[in-house]
Every structure is written in C-alpha cells, then in structure tokens.
Amino acid sequence: MRGSAPKTWLVIVLAASSFSARADENKSDGGSSASLAPRARIECSLKRKPGEPLDPPSTAAIPGPESFVASQHFREDIAPTAAVKISWLGATFARRFAVKVEAADDTSLQTHVLNKPSSAVQILGELGPRAESKLADIWCLLKLQANGESGALQTSSVPNLFFVRDSMGDLGVVDALWGGAGWEIGASPVGSQRPWTPGTRVFSH
Structure with a gap:
C-alpha cells in the first residue's frame, strides 16, 4: 500500500x-467575445458653414435642408475635384445602402481597435446598443480624409468598420478601406462568419 x-x-x-x-x-x-480597445472619441458635423458651397452640387435636390441622400455622395470618383475620392463601391453596398436618405446631424463617434480576430456578431455582442451608426456619419469622416490623409480613419491595409441599417432597416456591416487611389467601400451581412483581423478600427456611438 x-x-x-x-x-x-x-x-x-x-x-x-x-x-x-x-x-x-x-x-x-x-x-467567444470580441476584444475591443477603446480609443479617441471623434466629433464631426455635415452642417454647411455660412458661405460654404454645397457639396456635391447635386445636393441642391436633396429633400429637406438637413437630409443626407447617400446616392449623391457615395459614388465612384477619383477626380481631383471629387468631394471624397472613392475608387470602388461594392455591389452589396450600392444595392442595400446607397439608396438611403438619412438625417444629416452632428455626430460623435467612439473609436475602438480590434485586438483579436472576431466576427461581426462577436463585435456587436461587445458593443451592444451603441454599435449603430449612419451613412452620414461615415461620409462625415470620409470628408475629413478625402484624399487619404491621416485621421480617425485608418489609411493602411486594415479596414474601418461601421454597423449601419440598410434601406430595409436591416443591420449590416459597412467597411471602408483606403486603396491608394481612393476609398473602397463594401458591405456584408452581420451574420457573415468572416473574421475581421486584429488592428481593424471599429466605430460606434
């Protein structure tokens, strides 16, 4: 024993x-939860200052003084005169999001950095109700970096993520990536199993 x-x-x-x-x-x-590290909060406004020209010129047809018509802003255009250089728009984004009309309010967005590979569902689970933003918010940030300047949006090969409701009211993922000649804007379903890479910048309210 x-x-x-x-x-x-x-x-x-x-x-x-x-x-x-x-x-x-x-x-x-x-x-299974996402790992998000909070960064700076960004303030942005689309309201036109006195004496500032309409941008783009076609926005004169916008229904209402404080409305944002996505199709009049999110267009492929890399000309020097483009309000924001956009070199590519994904088919899903064009079909589901570019047809929206939103209110163009001042916005305050919280930035986060993803520390490990995570799906959209995992990121949403961590952000909660504050995850949603609008196309007008994205455009407001894009205007600040129209030619790929440094700023709140990353201009490396790592994407910037937003959770936005489409024209049918369904929540989707919109990603913006600086491609060198212009911004590349895509969209995908929230339920996609695609893992977003560490370093991805996520924006929320």
Whole structure:
C-alpha cells in the first residue's frame, strides 16, 4: 500500500496541471467575445458653414435642408475635384445602402481597435446598443480624409468598420478601406462568419 501512494500523488499532480493548462488556454482565448480597445472619441458635423458651397452640387435636390441622400455622395470618383475620392463601391453596398436618405446631424463617434480576430456578431455582442451608426456619419469622416490623409480613419491595409441599417432597416456591416487611389467601400451581412483581423478600427456611438 505504501508503494502505491507516490504514484497516486503523481497522478493527482499531473491531472491538476492539465486542468490548469486548459483553464489558462481558455482564459487567454477570451471565449467567444470580441476584444475591443477603446480609443479617441471623434466629433464631426455635415452642417454647411455660412458661405460654404454645397457639396456635391447635386445636393441642391436633396429633400429637406438637413437630409443626407447617400446616392449623391457615395459614388465612384477619383477626380481631383471629387468631394471624397472613392475608387470602388461594392455591389452589396450600392444595392442595400446607397439608396438611403438619412438625417444629416452632428455626430460623435467612439473609436475602438480590434485586438483579436472576431466576427461581426462577436463585435456587436461587445458593443451592444451603441454599435449603430449612419451613412452620414461615415461620409462625415470620409470628408475629413478625402484624399487619404491621416485621421480617425485608418489609411493602411486594415479596414474601418461601421454597423449601419440598410434601406430595409436591416443591420449590416459597412467597411471602408483606403486603396491608394481612393476609398473602397463594401458591405456584408452581420451574420457573415468572416473574421475581421486584429488592428481593424471599429466605430460606434
């Protein structure tokens, strides 16, 4: 009986070590939630200052003085005169989002940086109700970096993410990426399993 005691003790120690290693692994993985690190809050306004020309000229037809017609702003145009250089618009974005009309209010957006690969659902789970923003918010930020200047939006190969409701009222993911010649604007369903890479910048209210 004495001879079996050290073996039993060894088995207990090994089992405890294995359990501890698994616990540490699960802890480092962070479970299924996204890992967002908050950064600066950004203030932006689309309201025209006295004496400032309408931008673009076609906005004279906007229904209401404080309305934002997405199709009159989000257009592929990399000419020097473009209000915002946009080199590509995704088909999903054009179909689901570019047809929207929104209120052009002042906005305050919170920036976050993604620390590990996460799906849109995981990011939404962490942000909660404050996740939603508007196309007008995105355009407001784009105007501040119309030619790829540095600012709140990243201009590297890592995307900027927004959660926006489409023309049918369904929440979707809009991503903006500076492609060198202009901004590339895409959209995807919230339920997509695509993992967004670490370093992705996420915007919320």
